[in-house]
Amino acid sequence: MKKVITICLILFVKLIGAQDQHLCSISKLSALQRSSLTKNNLTNAQASLIEKYDVGFHHLSLSVERTSTFISGNVRTIARSRVATLDTFLFQLHTNFTVDSVHGSNQTPYSFTKIGDVTVVMLPQSIGLNQIIDLTIYYRGTPPSGASAAIGNGFSNRASPTYGNQITWSLSQPYSAYEWWPCKQSLQDKIDSIFVSVTTDTSNKVGSHGLLKQIDLKPNGKHTFHWQSFYPINYYLVMVTVGQYTEYRQYAKPKGYADSILIQNYIYSNPAAYTNNATSILATKPQLELFSDIFGLYPFHKEKYGHVMAPFSGGMEHQTMSSMGIFNFGIVAHEVAHQWFGDNVTCATWSDIWLNEGFASYSEYLARRYLLPNTALQELTDMHAASKQEVGAVYVTDTANVNRLFSSALTYNKGAAAIRVLHYLLGDSMFFEVCKTYQTRFANGNASTQDFNDLVNELSGKNYDFYFDQWIYGIGFPAYTSTWNQTNGKFYLKVKQANAHSGGLFSLPIAFNLQRAIGDTQIVLDINTSEQNIELPVGGTISNVVIDPNVWILKNSSMTKDVGLSVGAQAETASLRIYPNPGEGMVWFEPSLPNTARVEVIDLSGRTCMTLSGKDGFDLSSLQAGVYLLNVRDNAGKQQVIKYQKY
Ligand SMILES: [Zn+2]
Known part of the structure; x- marks a missing residue:
């Protein structure tokens, strides 16, 4: 035997x-x-x-x-x-x-x-x-x-x-x-x-x-x-x-x-x-x-x-x-x-083993990012491919199932891929602050998934329970089927989301890189429903669209050009609007922005002209006349792109 x-x-x-x-x-x-x-x-x-x-x-x-x-x-x-x-x-x-x-x-x-x-x-x-x-x-x-x-x-x-x-x-x-x-x-x-x-x-x-x-x-x-x-x-x-x-x-x-x-x-x-x-x-x-x-x-x-x-x-x-x-x-x-991750701070129970193995595996990528950067992308690609070899949650509910406990796909690679998503959501500075505080707060002791969740919420000042529900306790990962088109100076994008397996949908800001001869431009959209359509004025000829160009997200995805997409595509009905628009400089948002919001003003060549933060109204009078995209991110991480015309 x-x-x-x-x-x-x-x-x-x-x-x-x-x-x-x-x-x-x-x-x-x-x-x-x-x-x-x-x-x-x-x-x-x-x-x-x-x-x-x-x-x-x-x-x-x-x-x-x-x-x-x-x-x-x-x-x-x-x-x-x-x-x-x-x-x-x-x-x-x-x-x-x-x-x-x-x-x-x-x-x-x-x-x-x-x-x-x-x-x-x-x-x-x-x-x-x-x-x-x-x-x-x-x-x-x-x-x-x-x-x-x-x-x-x-x-x-x-x-x-x-x-x-x-x-x-x-x-x-x-x-x-x-x-x-x-x-x-x-x-x-x-x-x-x-x-x-x-x-x-x-x-x-x-x-x-x-x-x-x-x-x-x-x-x-x-x-x-x-x-x-x-x-x-x-x-x-x-x-x-x-x-x-x-x-x-x-x-x-x-x-x-x-x-x-x-x-x-x-x-x-x-x-x-x-x-x-x-x-x-x-x-x-x-x-x-x-x-x-x-x-x-x-x-x-x-x-x-x-x-x-x-x-x-x-x-x-x-x-x-x-x-x-x-x-x-x-x-x-x-x-x-x-x-x-494992020795100084040990998982509180074997159900939390991803806190040891996910971080150790993600650290293999981090070591490459900083020390062998030419090999970092391949590490991510391998990590994502390996994550897909088994279906399940990162968190272990049955610790008597030994194959599951030390599953290479779920505990190691999907654990690492999930940590990468958190890294993306938090940004470098907050992610590493979380890592450091986790090490000092639980030094020489143990931590559970809930301890880690509480720490992320506390340090970021936001509620990241949704991330833990989707990526740590939830099954599967997102599958995006996207089509795009450009006609009459407008860019159309339709994104359909499903779970690659049996779990629920994911809420994530997703970057799309629009490749153009005059220079690429990037838009970031909150993708959180099963189908979203967007229409944006974008100059220059778009030759290709790449989803998640920096490989932050474990996902399945396809992107195809659909020359018929302009017909029937619905512009996203933004919950946020600015007024007056068109206008001469001073703009206000409705509803008004929290003072932690950030607004990036991007011209149609993709160049960032201004970055604003704080409470509106904002003074855009120094901009030359023309059309701009205002990339607005509020303190809940929600992102919207609004078109603004300056006289
Ligand atoms: Zn290990």
């Missing part, structure tokens, strides 16, 4: 190809499908019991070799009681493991019962609200190996088929941490700080979180790597990786940050592993600096960022050190961006 799943997945990856199936999605789906678990594997009573304490600190002290997945060691946990009376301590650890003992801080042995994947420890005396539990769990065993390590277990061992290096590594997202260490698998309870000490053969290095404090030499050819991190971390982001590595260092220098940030790369000791991947590895520095600029300073700047190689298909955003099966510009950017 599991073997079959493995074969299917490998075939799937090969057939679909990296450009269609997101690499980050491949690794996570694989880990999930291999596991028999689809949920947290706790009964309601157990889930309630495990929430009665708040984890403050873990120290994993393990012995691990690169040649097998066998683990022995202990995990110290310091937690705080969340209830008035706590007499038991419940943790999760796979049934494969033996728990040898549980000790209190004074070495007192505690009694415990292990049934299956759950262990219940009897505290010697009950403790009260906010009182501290400090205990150490001694355990050993071999983690479950559901499927081939080629596609990742909770804890895996394999030699790289390309470079030969044998590696032992963990990949716990979303529910597999308990397959290798005793833990509490709760998204909402971040571990405040973590130490990871791993003893292994002196030929190995160990990758993990935070800073490498020291390496202790031990008897029998062993040494111990001591990693320490003082940033809160989710259970599924905890990682150890053991193998023969060569270390390559870089230092990032984010704008406005006085210090530099270590980028610590553990690359297979086979020299080809570095030379083949150097370009992508070296892209980490400009990417980390870029994201520090647009999202706010790298959240773990007091420690490090890094990569550690492991032979699986994809990448995994382990906090402060991503595990990498392969390197390319996109996947490096994706995992770097996850340090902000």
Whole structure:
């Protein structure tokens, strides 16, 4: 059964190809499908019991070799009681493991019962609200190996088929941490700080979180790597990786940050592993600096960022050190961006996973926009094409459906495409203000889709619930069928809108680029019904009309010239009008504009002559006599084009 799943997945990856199936999605789906678990594997009573304490600190002290997945060691946990009376301590650890003992801080042995994947420890005396539990769990065993390590277990061992290096590594997202260490698998309870000490053969290095404090030499050819991190971390982001590595260092220098940030790369000791991947590895520095600029300073700047190689298909955003099966510009950017979106701010529930994966995937585009601009358009085209491979909403309603949870089409690509629409609606300045505030407000914590929606509304001063209804909770995307014509100096456009699938219609300002020998001009129209017609006076001969020329919108569209369109086309009945029109200069709007409105005055060659803002009336007396288009945008984002004739 599991073997079959493995074969299917490998075939799937090969057939679909990296450009269609997101690499980050491949690794996570694989880990999930291999596991028999689809949920947290706790009964309601157990889930309630495990929430009665708040984890403050873990120290994993393990012995691990690169040649097998066998683990022995202990995990110290310091937690705080969340209830008035706590007499038991419940943790999760796979049934494969033996728990040898549980000790209190004074070495007192505690009694415990292990049934299956759950262990219940009897505290010697009950403790009260906010009182501290400090205990150490001694355990050993071999983690479950559901499927081939080629596609990742909770804890895996394999030699790289390309470079030969044998590696032992963990990949716990979303529910597999308990397959290798005793833990509490709760998204909402971040571990405040973590130490990871791993003893292994002196030929190995160990990758993990935070800073490498020291390496202790031990008897029998062993040494111990001591990693320490003082940033809160989710259970599924905890990682150890053991193998023969060569270390390559870089230092990032984010704008406005006085210090530099270590980028610590553990690359297979086979020299080809570095030379083949150097370009992508070296892209980490400009990417980390870029994201520090647009999202706010790298959240773990007091420690490090890094990569550690492991032979699986994809990448995994382990906090402060991503595990990498392969390197390319996109996947490096994706995992770097996850340090902000996923690690610093973690999705509040698995339903909100698009907040991790959508932002990390959109960041691949942003990295190209700023660092490799010639490749940015292709990234958007690929993202939109990949979004269309599955029908559904970005938001996940069934988190037990593992294929849906880490769906490359919906969670990654449509998530990214939806974020691009929000970027378009908000504009650069507000979009990046939202990104930065999201990072500071929810730093070291979690955020839900509703939290993000509330933040967008608050910062923009507008209600963007419609966007979340249409793009995050809604199904499908818009399909526009447009026809146009130009006759007697007038431009006619008919836009029909449908949902490409079964969802509702979309409300969006859509740009149309009118291509002319005398210079292109662009009009922006609010498209929000199933059919809209517009008639505008436009000079010059229009050779072609392009919808959404900057590729902001995930859509299907067609645009054809219809020489009969002038007949029967209805000019848009604008709800807004200006008077006097024609006039000599001073104009007023009816209804009057809010003082946040912006008015762009465009001549018939498409040139912007004036940009006005504030309350009307406006003084247009400096314009030469002629016909102008007034592009009016009010504070609700509504846009209208009004023709004005100046005497
Ligand atoms: Zn990802």
